[in-house]
Amino acid sequence: MAPTKKIIAVASGGGHFIQLLRLRPAFEGHQVSYVTTIDGYQEALGGARCFVVRDASRWDKIGLLVMLLQLLTVFIRVRPDVVITTGAAPGVFAVRLAKFFCARTLWLDSIANAEEVSMSGELAGPYADLWLTQWPELERADGPVFKGRVL
């Protein structure tokens, strides 16, 4: 039995978060804190701990700053060993913040990005310890690798 890890699992609300929830068996036996941008996943989460942060796009600088500070608060409270994200904006911040907490990071690009890696993936992927795509044709030597899909 591997020692229990503290995990932050983060994704924007909607499709990104639904993909994150499909990874749950990988987190079993560990202490997971979810982070997303919309409230109302209580049933889907089945009682797991979840923090809600502000949603923002790259055009909304103030929103992004609020999101970053809220994420920082979550990181200070959780002190994660591992950060897992399926994107988008909060995942980019989480991958960068993780370095200050010496947490290892995994970016799983959304299955919606079938023809090119997402813009957020290109921003965060190079900083992630493991960068995954869900489409084998998008594998690159300096980019993501394919290890399976969320379905």
Place this chain on the structure above:
Amino acid sequence: MIQAVDEWAATSDEEVVAQIGPSGLKPLHLKYQQFLTPDEFTAYMDQARAIIAHAGMGSILTALQLQKPIVILPRQAALNEHRNDHQLATAGRFRETRGIHVAMDETELLAVLQNLNTLSASDGVGPYASAALITTIRDFIEGRSV
């Protein structure tokens, strides 16, 4: 999309529940809310006979898992509906998947809706990612090399 479904609903005796978003349109023949929480959305999908949605992965994955036929109308950058055409890519990749029915415009959507009773549903997709992906992520979490 909401307008097309509203017009169709006027001629049909199906009960239609819609999340209309911020567009400001007020449908006449749909029961609607501007925004549903994710749990509410899933509960409505669970009660529905079929789903009509843009080609977002949340709707698609949930419909496959609940074994409901889903009709998808991809958002297109050319119509200023999205910042890029990843929904067209999604529609292209999933159009052969059983239970997913792609409509490229409102006319095609109405044609699909005329055949609502015969639309196939998915055979069922499990609630979790592929075993290979789960193993990779588990190994990563527990510090084994992947």
